[in-house]
Amino acid sequence: MALRHDPEYSPVAFVDDNTELQGSVVLGLxxxxxxxxARLLERNQAEAVLLAIPSASRRQRRNILSRLTGLPVRLMxxxxxxxxxxxxxxxxxxxxxxxxxxxxxxxxxxHPVLLAACIxxxxxxxxxxxxxxxxxxxxxxxxxxxxxLVLFEVSEFALYRIEQELRTLCKSLAHPPELIAVLGSISxxxxxxxxxxQYRVQTVYHTAAYKHVTIVEANPIEGVQxxxxxxxxxxxxxxETNVETFVxxxxxxxxxxxxxxxxTKRLAELVLQGMTRQAYRTRFCIVRFGxxxxxxxxxxxxxVNRFAEGARNGLxxxxxxxxxxxxxxxxxxxxxxxxAQGGEVFLLDMGEPVKIVDLARRLIxxxxxxxxxxxxxxxxIEIVFTGLRSGEKLHEELLIGDVNExxxxxxxxxAHEESLPWLxxxxxxxxxxxxxxHFDYTLIDELLRETVAGYCGAHPEEDxxxxxxxxxxx
Numbered sequence: 001m002a003l004r005h006d007p008e009y010s011p012v013a014f015v016d017d018n019t020e021l022q023g024s025v026v027l028g029l030x031x032x033x034x035x036x037x038a039r040l041l042e043r044n045q046a047e048a049v050l051l052a053i054p055s056a057s058r059r060q061r062r063n064i065l066s067r068l069t070g071l072p073v074r075l076m077x078x079x080x081x082x083x084x085x086x087x088x089x090x091x092x093x094x095x096x097x098x099x100x101x102x103x104x105x106x107x108x109x110x111h112p113v114l115l116a117a118c119i120x121x122x123x124x125x126x127x128x129x130x131x132x133x134x135x136x137x138x139x140x141x142x143x144x145x146x147x148x149l150v151l152f153e154v155s156e157f158a159l160y161r162i163e164q165e166l167r168t169l170c171k172s173l174a175h176p177p178e179l180i181a182v183l184g185s186i187s188x189x190x191x192x193x194x195x196x197x198q199y200r201v202q203t204v205y206h207t208a209a210y211k212h213v214t215i216v217e218a219n220p221i222e223g224v225q226x227x228x229x230x231x232x233x234x235x236x237x238x239x240e241t242n243v244e245t246f247v248x249x250x251x252x253x254x255x256x257x258x259x260x261x262x263x264t265k266r267l268a269e270l271v272l273q274g275m276t277r278q279a280y281r282t283r284f285c286i287v288r289f290g291x292x293x294x295x296x297x298x299x300x301x302x303x304v305n306r307f308a309e310g311a312r313n314g315l316x317x318x319x320x321x322x323x324x325x326x327x328x329x330x331x332x333x334x335x336x337x338x339x340a341q342g343g344e345v346f347l348l349d350m351g352e353p354v355k356i357v358d359l360a361r362r363l364i365x366x367x368x369x370x371x372x373x374x375x376x377x378x379x380x381i382e383i384v385f386t387g388l389r390s391g392e393k394l395h396e397e398l399l400i401g402d403v404n405e406x407x408x409x410x411x412x413x414x415a416h417e418e419s420l421p422w423l424x425x426x427x428x429x430x431x432x433x434x435x436x437x438h439f440d441y442t443l444i445d446e447l448l449r450e451t452v453a454g455y456c457g458a459h460p461e462e463d464x465x466x467x468x469x470x471x472x473x474x
Contacts, residue, residue: 047073047074118245124149154183154185206234224444250287255397256397271425283340346412
């Protein structure tokens with residue numbers, strides 16, 4: 001009834017899988033069976049399909065959406081029952097299908113105690129506060145009642161953007177925290193210590209890192225300095241100022257890495273595991289997960305376009321990735337950090353790996369666009385495959401060993417993995433420092449291979465001179 005008075009939408013047919021309703025007439029429109037949908041769309045020249053099942057779980061929505069894939073229409077979704085009951089949404093507040101609907105991951109109710117343990121009434125620092133994970137962590141942290149939130153970011157624009165967003169958000173809070181925006185680099189050891197002392201930081205979420213595989217592959221020294229030493233200096237500053245909890249955001253690419261980025265993240269994990277065995281009061285922990293996505297299809301379609309363009313530079317139709325939305329990942333990171341005792345590697349339950357090409361095709365079609373291929377040369381987006389890019393793997397992993405155990409949260413596992421003696425880690429850091437000073441790319445490659453189990457270098461067939469020439473030119 002609401003859509004009858006909406007100038008943007010005009011209902012033309014109803015479809016329901018309830019056989020008792022099929023054939024009946026509602027508001028002058030006949031109710032048809034789902035297998036009639038394609039015919040109804042063509043006959044009525046419909047441009048959109050509204051998924052009007054507010055009580056459906058995300059898994060049920062995914063199953064329904066899979067049956068709609070291939071139809072030349074936009075997919076719209078009604079608000080959930082929770083949104084309707086709370087009054088935050090009206091029944092005619094329609095939205096586009098989002099990535100969460102397509103992934104089909106039903107949200108798990110968070111544990112309030114785990115959410116609050118490291119945040120409520122505490123001084124919290126987020127490094128990389130302007131990045132994708134850092135930004136979402138800040139959004140969630142500020143709602144959990146911290147005493148102070150320190151935003152640490154190397155990008156001036158990213159820092160300005162997240163600070164302005166959070167200051168606006170603070171206006172709606174009964175007890176807003178003190179908000180501190182700090183511009184700086186995690187590679188400045190003394191600066192990190194001064195910041196933590198000055199603002200009496202109690203919890204650190206360390207998200208700052210260089211994460212783009214191909215860029216770090218071409219700039220290994222910067223990857224080493226930022227991902228390894230930046231993490232080490234930040235962790236050392238936390239230990240020296242008696243920070244209570246230090247949560248390091250890692251990646252599935254650190255597991256048996258095939259690229260420099262993954263190798264540097266794994267070595268950063270080894271640094272934290274080694275520091276845990278020292279006489280520090282700080283609880284260090286690692287949270288490892290796969291790729292994260294914006295939950296908006298409109299935003300994610302930017303990725304689809306880059307996917308199509310980037311395919312010419314090296315993609316493979318068999319590539320799979322673990323995928324999770326950014327808000328879900330951030331919420332789980334907060335809860336994982338609260339369970340830290342020291343040295344743990346927490347794994348987020350990412351579900352089953354997703355075939356990227358299948359996801360891209362579904363996003364294209366469910367957004368009302370058409371895939372351009374030999375069967376449809378007039379389509380909107382074409383996907384061309386030429387192979388993997390340098391340093392990329394077909395399939396990622398989350399677990400190095402074979403042992404993991406449950407925690408107090410069903411979506412978080414605790415891994416049991418081997419680490420290295422702290423003296424060995426220290427010697428590696430010393431040698432990496434010298435190699436970086438002398439721009440010795442060959443030695444850096446050798447040190448990463450020696451220290452990080454499973455890493456063979458992205459170009460094991462090249463000799464030392466080849467590596468040096470390629471990386472100098474890159």
